[in-house]
Amino acid sequence: MTQTTGNQRTGARSTGVRTEGIGTTGPAVCFTAAVKTFGRAGRTVRAVDGIDLTIERGETVALLGRNGAGKSTTIGLLLGLDTPDSGTVRLLGRTPDRAVRAGLVGAMLQEGRPIPRVTVRELITFVASTYPRPLPVDEALALAGMTAFADRRIDKLSGGQTQRVRFAVALAGAPELIVLDEPTAALDVEARRAFWDSMRSFARRGNTVLFSTHHLEEADENADRIVVVGRGRILADGTGDTIRRAAGGSLVSIDLADRPADGLELLPGVVGVDVRGGRALLRTDDPDATVVELARIGAVRGIRVDGGTLEDAFLALTSPEAAGTDTKESVR
Amino acid sequence: MTAYILLEIRRTLRDTTFLVFGTGMPVLMYLLFTNLGGGGDHDEWKAYSMVGMAAYGALASAMAIGTGIASDKSLGWLQQLRITPLAPGRAVTGRAISGSVTVLPTILAVLLAGALGNGVRMAAWQWIALVLLLWAGALPFTLLGIGNGYRLTPQATGVVNVACLMGLAIVGGLWFPITEFPQWLRSIGEFTPAYGFAELGRSVVAEHAPAAGAPAVLAGWLLLFGGYAVFSYRRSARTA
Incomplete structure (x- = not known):
């Protein structure tokens, strides 16, 4: 994969409409050993701690992690809002800054709240005008389900509608890559479903979509591929099934009844043991073998x-135990 | 960039309170100072104080734009803007130009008050030149104000911009004539932006070309504050 060289224009030319004249090369997203540390003098936090990640064009990828896992920082690096302390980030074969400037990226940021005194249509028209080949404004509004509210002022909309406006902002420029940071945070069930319907119809056009979430079902239902992040690192990467297997597929639990939990981790199939309120929870990738052995020892x-x-x-x-004693915080 | 200018102008024009008070305050101050103080009935004083107050009002409304920018930043709008293809230089230039729409009515209102309320009489070219020079001359201050807005919180921007405005107005001789300063302060004052700005206005009233240095000094500050604003804009999008 030659993501760092920028001179493969001849290959891109034959691939048709989307890349014509843009001359993009390489995968949609490529992180190489990216590190980002925040804080100064003494107390630093490694928000992104060595991420290697390649996303091919046309993929829909979920960045799954708890709050504080490093999702937003990863997205900040991706969009060029922050620069990595070490390692590289490339979008479509170029630096994030250049990719953004070339109009190849659209994004919906987590922090975005509506700006006052502008209508939905005015905002989308402006954003579209900054891109070289935008969607027609009406199409962007329709994709985001905002046609009925086009002439409303965005500071007068409900939370769900505001979220859709931000989605319309992200796709207005018809970018190759769309990045959504926690797009459904604070949405009710119905608004959430409507949002994902919109997102999928956008992805079906052949665009690359990267979204972050801490909702598992969302990642499982809406992404081709899930990248689990925690403590600034990639913990697992694959389809929902791959990840289920990687973490030990099933959970077998028993009452300990004063029996010590020692040695349970040695049973066949068991990959992890957790003791809670007198019960032992055994994560296992072979539940049959585990149960048979438990029966044998009574x-x-x-x-x-x-x-x-x-x-x-x-x-x-993503549990803290999985990381051992490594807390990613150093006090100098 | 045009689309950005139009968007921001729309937003500004819909903020009636900002417009009314931004325009009204300098007019009120001008009418009070020239009519209550008993400072004199001379036409010259009325013309000079009119220019002075129009200049001060222009600076005040130019720098007030920064507060709005700081609140845009707290809404995440600057980050969103940063990830559109709009280049930082254009974003800052566009914001400065759109900010000028609030500067113009302030200048016009004070001049109108001078002409209608206080009977200031000048040739037509003087009125036109005054409006245009004060309007264009306010740009460096707009850039300083928005540069601060890109860096600071809304509250801090308000305070810092007022402090900058006062400091520049005093050192630049907007409040007390620079000729009364000690020599060292006077030499500094002549190179400050507010001095060059006021000199543009005074030269029109006095019907002579502005001192050769004044436009050059102002252009220098325009570049410096412009660079500061672009630098601050680029930083403003950082997530931490």
């Missing part, structure tokens, strides 16, 4: 087997 009181949900996998991957 530890079956209150036994339960739960099919591995993605949520279990997520919790397993």
Whole structure:
């Protein structure tokens, strides 16, 4: 993958309408050992701690992680709002700054709140005008489901409508890559569903979409691929199924009944043990073998087997224990 | 950039309170100073104080734009703007030009008050030249004001911009004639932006060309504050 060289124009020319005249090369997104540290003199936090990530064009990828996992910083680096302390970030074969300037990127930021005294149509018209080949304004409004509210002032809209305006802002320029930072935070169920419908119809046009979320179902339902981040690193990367397997597929739990939990981690299939309120929770990638062995040693009181949900996998991957003692904070 | 200018002008024109008070205050001050103080009935004083107050009003409304920018930043609008293809230099230039729409009515209102209320009489070319010079001359201050707005919180921007305005007005001789200053301060004062700005206005009233240095000094400050504003704009999008 030759993501860093910028002189492969001949290849791009034949791929048709979207890249014609733009001359983009390389994957949509490419992070190489990117590190970003915040704070100064003494107390620093490594918000992004060595991320390697390649996203091909046309993929829809979810960046999944808890609050503070480093999602927003990763997106900040991606958009060129921040520069990495070390490592590189490339979008479509160029630096984030150049990709943004060339109109290849559209984004919906987490912090964005509506600016006062502007109508929806005025805002979208302006944003579209800054891009070289924007969507027609009416089309952008329709994709975001905002046609009915086009002439309303954006500071007079509801939370869900505001979120859609920000989505319309992100797609107004018809960018190759669209980046959505926690796009459905603070939306109710119905607004959330409507939003993802809009997002999928945008992705179907062949665009690359990267969104961050801490909702597992959203990632599972709306992305081709899930990248789990925690403590500034990539913890898992793949489809929902891959990630379920990676974290140990199922959960077997028993009442300990005063029996020590020592040695349970050695049972067949078990990849992790958690003790909570007198119950041992065994994460296992072979629940049958685990249950048979538990029966053999007579530890079956209150036994339960739960099919591995993605949520279990997520919790397993991002729990603090999974990181050992590494807390990513150094005090000098 | 035109689209950006239009967008920001629309937003400004819809902020009636900002417009009414921004324009009204200097007019009120001018009428009070010239009619209550008993400072004199001379036409000369009325013309000079008119120019002085129009200049001060122009500076005040130029720098007041910064506060709006700081609140735009707190809404995340500057970050959103930063990830459109609009280049930082154009974004700042566009904002400065759109900010000028609030400067113009301030100048016009004070001059109108001078002409109608206080009976100031000047040749037609003087009125036109005065409006244009004060309007264009306010640009460096607009850039300083928005540069501060890009860096600071809305509250801090308000305070810092008022402090800058006062400081520049005093050192530049807008309040007390620079000729009364000690020599060292006077030499500094002559190179400050407010001095060059006021000199433009005074030269029109006195019907002579402005001192050769004044436009050059003002152009220098325009570049300096412009650079400061672009630098601040680029920084403003950082996430931490």
